[in-house]
Amino acid sequence: xxxxxxxxxxxxxxxxxxxxxxxxxxxxxxxxxxxxxxxxxxxxxxxxxxxxxxxxxxxxxxxxxxxxxxxxxxxxxxxxxxxxxxxxxxxxxxxxxxxxxxxxxxxxxxxxxxxxxxxxxxxxxxxxxxxxxxxxxxxxxxxxxxxxxxxxxxxxxxxxxxxxxxxxxxxxxxxxxxxxxxxxxxxxxxxxxxxxxxxxxxxxxxxxxxxxxxxxxxxxxxxxxxxxxxxxxxxxxxx
Amino acid sequence: xxxxxxxxxxxxxxxxxxxxxxxxxxxxxxxxxxxxxxxxxxxxxxxxxxxxxxxxxxxxxxxxxxxxxxxxxxxxxxxxxxxxxxxxxxxxxxxxxxxxxxxxxxxxxxxxxxxxxxxxxxxxxxxxxxxxxxxxxxxxxxxxxxxxxxxxxxxxxxxxxxxxxxxxxxxxxxxxxxxxxxxxxxxxxxxxxxxxxxxxxxxxxxxxxxxxxxxxxxxxxxxxxxxxxxxxxxxxxxxxxxxxxxxxxxxxxxxxxxxxxxxxxxxxxxxxxxxxxxxxxxxxxxxxxxxxxxxxxxxxxxxxxxxxxxxxxxxxxxxxxxxxxxxxxxxxxxxxxxxxxxxxxxxxxxxxxxxxxxxxxxxxxxxxxxxxxxxxxxxxxxxxxxxxxxxxxxxxxxxxxxxxxxx
Numbered sequence: 001x002x003x004x005x006x007x008x009x010x011x012x013x014x015x016x017x018x019x020x021x022x023x024x025x026x027x028x029x030x031x032x033x034x035x036x037x038x039x040x041x042x043x044x045x046x047x048x049x050x051x052x053x054x055x056x057x058x059x060x061x062x063x064x065x066x067x068x069x070x071x072x073x074x075x076x077x078x079x080x081x082x083x084x085x086x087x088x089x090x091x092x093x094x095x096x097x098x099x100x101x102x103x104x105x106x107x108x109x110x111x112x113x114x115x116x117x118x119x120x121x122x123x124x125x126x127x128x129x130x131x132x133x134x135x136x137x138x139x140x141x142x143x144x145x146x147x148x149x150x151x152x153x154x155x156x157x158x159x160x161x162x163x164x165x166x167x168x169x170x171x172x173x174x175x176x177x178x179x180x181x182x183x184x185x186x187x188x189x190x191x192x193x194x195x196x197x198x199x200x201x202x203x204x205x206x207x208x209x210x211x212x213x214x215x216x217x218x219x220x221x222x223x224x225x226x227x228x229x230x231x232x233x234x235x236x237x238x239x
Numbered sequence: 240x241x242x243x244x245x246x247x248x249x250x251x252x253x254x255x256x257x258x259x260x261x262x263x264x265x266x267x268x269x270x271x272x273x274x275x276x277x278x279x280x281x282x283x284x285x286x287x288x289x290x291x292x293x294x295x296x297x298x299x300x301x302x303x304x305x306x307x308x309x310x311x312x313x314x315x316x317x318x319x320x321x322x323x324x325x326x327x328x329x330x331x332x333x334x335x336x337x338x339x340x341x342x343x344x345x346x347x348x349x350x351x352x353x354x355x356x357x358x359x360x361x362x363x364x365x366x367x368x369x370x371x372x373x374x375x376x377x378x379x380x381x382x383x384x385x386x387x388x389x390x391x392x393x394x395x396x397x398x399x400x401x402x403x404x405x406x407x408x409x410x411x412x413x414x415x416x417x418x419x420x421x422x423x424x425x426x427x428x429x430x431x432x433x434x435x436x437x438x439x440x441x442x443x444x445x446x447x448x449x450x451x452x453x454x455x456x457x458x459x460x461x462x463x464x465x466x467x468x469x470x471x472x473x474x475x476x477x478x479x480x481x482x483x484x485x486x487x488x489x490x491x492x493x494x495x496x497x498x499x500x501x502x503x504x505x506x507x508x509x510x511x512x513x514x515x516x517x518x519x520x521x522x523x524x525x526x527x528x529x530x531x532x533x534x535x536x537x538x539x540x541x542x543x544x545x546x547x548x549x550x551x552x553x554x555x556x557x558x559x560x561x562x563x564x565x566x567x568x569x570x571x572x573x574x575x576x577x578x579x580x581x582x583x584x585x586x587x588x589x590x591x592x593x594x595x596x597x598x599x600x601x602x603x604x605x606x607x608x609x610x611x612x613x614x615x616x617x618x619x620x621x622x623x624x625x626x627x628x629x630x631x632x633x634x635x636x637x638x639x640x641x642x643x644x645x646x
Binding site: 063066068069088089092093095096097101103107109111120121123124125126129168172 | 242243244247251258554555557558559560561562563564565566567568638639640643
């Protein structure tokens with residue numbers, strides 16, 4: 001804890017805070033600890049990478065930060081509010097409005113147009129219907145896919161699919177963008193395009209971005225890198 | 240407020256159903272078959288009822304029947320002991336005279352029925368019911384031949400035992416396939432009778448004897464053929480409909496002077512009609528119930544496919560949850576899909592059942608009623624809801640991360 005505090009001299013507002021998060025899995029009779037008493041803070045406007053060897057617990061950490069998985073113990077504070085005891089429908093609302101998730105596998109709906117994929121989160125939001133279409137087009141323009149709004153994922157390249165996924169993550173104007181190996185399924189060229197796009201979002205719009213990668217070089221592109229091993233944070237250093 | 244709106248949910252459910260057209264049709268097949276058979280069976284039941292009603296109307300609304308034996312039990316159904324007494328008791332000419340004397344403004348017609356083979360030079364019809372009665376019987380029972388088809392017999396012919404006979408439409412066709420039967424001879428029990436008339440076609444019948452299969456002759460002639468002048472049934476024509484009940488009471492009083500209350504029955508066509516219709520209703524309900532089982536089987540089919548669909552779309556469910564779908568939104572989405580599948584099945588079933596009933600109607604009485612259509616459709620939708628709940632709940636309870644990881 002002390003180490004993290006001394007290393008992150010960021011004075012801006014803390015959006016998300018994990019306190020003593022532990023996650024254990026029961027595999028048959030064995031108890032496997034994926035995260036061991038992990039604490040961390042994400043500040044407004046930060047660009048953070050989480051890295052570590054495979055099986056280190058970085059994905060589990062990401063899923064807990066993204067409220068996709070429940071910790072076994074510990075607290076999650078979002079904007080200072082403890083949400084670890086929230087009910088599933090309350091968590092769903094936070095995932096919808098406050099978080100924007102980008103996956104390694106893109107996870108776009110097949111046989112569904114790029115625009116409809118981008119609009120999907122709005123289905124579960126309070127955004128009035130007549131505004132949705134326009135918002136979706138704006139987002140797709142932002143990721144440079146205005147000419148592809150009617151294309152289905154099968155008609156798009158991997159990089160384009162991931163850009164659709166990013167547009168989908170951005171549509172509800174979330175406080176944090178979480179990306180789990182966002183370039184893992186892409187060739188190096190498309191991968192660096194995606195990374196550049198994240199840099200732009202962080203620098204120009206001040207968006208808070210957290211991404212997971214196993215690639216050390218990629219991780220170093222972030223302003224802060226959290227290295228995790230065996231379920232524990234080894235170090236958290238600013239670039 | 241429901242998020243997403245019902246329209247959005249409906250749209251996305253419809254889309255997923257349309258993506259898998261053949262699966263949709265196969266899934267709905269169970270419901271289609273169920274609804275079709277329910278509609279067909281209720282249509283046939285209703286058709287039979289109205290057919291029977293029409294037949295009884297043809298018998299003459301003002302007619303009262305006196306039969307041996309106790310036909311009806313106290314509940315309005317048919318009595319079980321009727322056959323036994325009906326075989327042993329018959330009425331006599333004395334009863335006829337008594338009824339004739341005591342009843343005012345009515346016509347009392349005796350009927351003596353016997354069974355015999357009827358021969359012509361062309362063909363033979365075995366075991367045909369030959370009804371012996373009077374001149375009035377023809378009018379009273381709507382069996383007087385229309386113009387050009389000969390005539391009904393007269394009371395004079397009855398008194399003189401003139402060997403004349405009136406044939407039902409089908410009998411006439413069978414015995415005299417090539418030319419008109421009128422004026423020809425038929426042989427019954429070795430006696431030669433002259434055909435003087437052919438009753439108009441009364442239409443298809445189901446089961447029991449129809450007017451088309453009947454042979455009528457003067458009472459005295461049939462008595463000779465049967466070898467007795469017993470009277471099996473009296474048909475009494477009341478002066479008008481309102482006096483039916485009064486006349487029935489008078490008849491019962493007269494008959495009780497001579498017979499046990501169990502030995503005879505006095506009834507009018509409406510009573511008989513009610514009993515027959517109640518039997519048809521019970522049969523219809525029983526058959527429809529059996530058909531309804533296929534609706535349940537159809538529901539199980541829908542549940543099965545929806546469970547498969549939930550498994551198939553686990554990743555999609557995981558994604559929807561990851562981007563903010565709360566459990567109930569997923570539940571409703573899958574429930575709507577199940578309901579659409581069953582409603583689609585119900586709709587197709589209603590159409591097929593109605594077309595089928597129309598087709599059947601050309602050779603068997605069938606009548607589609609709005610209530611049966613609504614009922615079948617409502618039940619099929621309910622089946623969708625009931626059998627859609629389990630898969631939809633399963634989908635809504637999936638953990639987002641496990642669903643996303645599902646391969």
